[in-house]
Each structure stands twice: as structure tokens, then as C-alpha cells.
Amino acid sequence: MSVLIKGMKMPRYCAECDAVNDEELLCPFTNDDCENYFRVRNRYCPIVPVPPHGDLIDRAALLVEINKICDRRDAGIISDLTCLQQILSALRHAPTIIPADPAEEG
16 A cells, blocks of 8 residues: 655655655665665655646456446447546546546636
């Protein structure tokens, strides 16, 4: 499992990281000494950038719903047009895991 820290900027180097203990210069993620990282990031740093984005959804859950819709179409229960409409509706109503980045909102 991962976490997203909203508002945290991607550090350019370890000493710039908000998570580092300033007194001990110790990384809480890798337990490495950050004293030598005033110009570079530790190559084992688990912090990764999250690019600007819209709502992030659970793709696996959406695919399950789309497969159910397609199964009804394949069985002749619904038409191609209805299938497409239901898929678009499933996409619009897919549960949001991480809301849109405010920079990406219109």
C-alpha cells in the first residue's frame, strides 16, 4: 500500500525532504544517513512524483463492471448502443481512489 502526501513537493535532494529528521539527518524511509545527500537524492528513495492528473480510479473494478455489461451484450440481452451507453456510464461513475489534482481541475 502507498500513501499520497497532498501538497508535498518532490524534493530535489535528501536534505530538502520534509520527512528527513533535521537533527540527525536520517531518512525515515531507508534509515540512511542523509549527510552526503545535499546535492542528490538517495537512489533507494521511495518517494516518486505524481504528475498532474484527473480523478484516479480503480481500473480493475471498472473492468469487472465493463465485462458484466459486455456479457449481457454477448448474451443478446442488450443492444450494442445500450452496451456503449452503459460502459460510458460505468466510466463516469467509477469510484474515485484519489481525487483530481487541483491544478488539473477546470
